[in-house]
Amino acid sequence: xxxxxxxxxxxxxxxxxxxxxxxxxxxxxxxxxxxxxxxxxxxxxxxxxxxxxxxxxxxxxxxxxxxxxxxxxxxxxxxxxxxxxxxxxxxxxxxxxxxxxxxxxxxx
Amino acid sequence: xxxxxxxxxxxxxxxxxxxxxxxxxxxxxxxxxxxxxxxxxxxxxxxxxxxxxxxxxxxxxxxxxxxxxxxxxxxxxxxxxxxxxxxxxxxxxxxxxxxxxxxxxxxxxxxxxxxxxxxxxxxxxxxxxxxxxxxxxxxxxxxxxxxxxxxxxxxxxxxxxxxxxxxxxxxxxxxxxxxxxxxxxxxxxxxxxxxxxxxxxxxxxxxxxxxxxxxxxxxxxxxxxxxxxxxxxxxxxxxxxxxxxxxxxxxxxxxx
Numbered sequence: 001x002x003x004x005x006x007x008x009x010x011x012x013x014x015x016x017x018x019x020x021x022x023x024x025x026x027x028x029x030x031x032x033x034x035x036x037x038x039x040x041x042x043x044x045x046x047x048x049x050x051x052x053x054x055x056x057x058x059x060x061x062x063x064x065x066x067x068x069x070x071x072x073x074x075x076x077x078x079x080x081x082x083x084x085x086x087x088x089x090x091x092x093x094x095x096x097x098x099x100x101x102x103x104x105x106x107x108x
Numbered sequence: 109x110x111x112x113x114x115x116x117x118x119x120x121x122x123x124x125x126x127x128x129x130x131x132x133x134x135x136x137x138x139x140x141x142x143x144x145x146x147x148x149x150x151x152x153x154x155x156x157x158x159x160x161x162x163x164x165x166x167x168x169x170x171x172x173x174x175x176x177x178x179x180x181x182x183x184x185x186x187x188x189x190x191x192x193x194x195x196x197x198x199x200x201x202x203x204x205x206x207x208x209x210x211x212x213x214x215x216x217x218x219x220x221x222x223x224x225x226x227x228x229x230x231x232x233x234x235x236x237x238x239x240x241x242x243x244x245x246x247x248x249x250x251x252x253x254x255x256x257x258x259x260x261x262x263x264x265x266x267x268x269x270x271x272x273x274x275x276x277x278x279x280x281x282x283x284x285x286x287x288x289x290x291x292x293x294x295x296x297x298x299x300x301x302x303x304x305x306x307x308x309x310x311x312x313x314x315x316x317x318x319x320x321x322x323x324x325x326x327x328x329x330x331x332x333x334x335x336x337x338x339x340x341x342x343x344x345x346x347x348x349x350x351x352x353x354x355x356x357x358x359x360x361x362x363x364x
Contacts, residue, residue: 029346035324036331037315038289040114041339050339053346059339062114065191066171068163071336074186077110102111105333106192106232106258107287 029054038105041097042071043079047089056093060102112183114293114335115191117220118157118171119147123197126218131211136197147197150208157196173223173231180230192258193220193233194335199295199307201266206240213238217248221255234259234291237279239266246282259291259333263307264314266297271314272321280327289331308337315345 032055040062064072077098084094124135136149145156161167169175170182203209213236224231235252237245260283269275294307
């Protein structure tokens with residue numbers, strides 16, 4: 001949809017980025033940390049699997065408070081922390097999702 | 109500490125009370141259309157949500173910030189220390205008219221700044237920029253930073269411009285300078301709200317636009333977040349690495 005609406009010359013854009021190999025974009029497990037990307041996650045996400053891809057410092061928790069769609073979970077923090085206590089994910093990672101990642105992302 | 113990175117408000121008449129008198133004609137009003145409550149403003153109508161307290165677990169007073177103290181008490185019950193607030197109305201771009209968009213955005217930003225002032229720093233918020241007026245958008249971001257905002261709302265596309273469109277470079281530059289992240293919330297940047305795909309996919313696609321155009325490298329201090337898109341998509345961007353992860357995938361698949 002984006003390409004149809006506005007022609008974007010990705011090729012020249014890639015080559016002009018200093019330090020980047022002319023023909024490749026490195027998609028790797030360090031990408032989120034390297035590019036300072038973050039993503040909220042949901043209780044339905046397969047976190048043990050997702051965390052294998054190096055995003056433990058870049059995931060956030062959101063309750064979708066006010067709304068009632070599939071994302072909404074008022075007790076998302078409790079649920080994720082319980083998964084940490086139960087060993088489904090490391091407890092220190094659960095704390096990152098609940099606290100430190102958000103403080104870094106929002107600059108709190 | 110527990111930080112809720114994606115909490116919302118429902119806009120009410122209070123939200124539009126900050127529209128300047130010269131723009132009063134742009135103020136959304138509530139109408140009843142065939143038994144359904146709607147917002148109506150120049151060129152647009154949109155459902156005004158009537159939510160169930162039972163289904164949402166919230167109340168009208170907490171959703172609309174009519175009672176900030178009640179919202180904070182509810183956060184205490186949930187064990188949440190801080191919420192970062194996102195709009196509901198602006199999850200779809202409200203207008204293709206610059207004057208209307210500017211009036212609505214300014215009013216929302218001033219309303220939420222005023223309402224969250226009473227929260228002792230527990231309710232932070234993301235600014236809604238008027239994207240059709242980039243100079244005004246930058247002014248709004250600066251104003252918002254000084255009044256409690258901690259992020260800049262954006263969707264994957266805005267007014268049919270992709271996330272890597274050079275039009276947005278001043279926005280990224282100013283957000284980076286002010287140390288405010290770009291918060292890509294699932295939603296529609298099309299004022300007609302007609303999407304052939306899920307709003308989440310729309311927003312996630314912005315990641316590829318941004319990586320391809322080298323935006324993160326161009327602004328090495330800028331943070332960008334994808335909000336309410338779940339996290340399952342991240343494995344495709346982070347990639348499957350090398351043989352090690354493939355072997356693990358094989359084990360996982362054989363284990364069922």
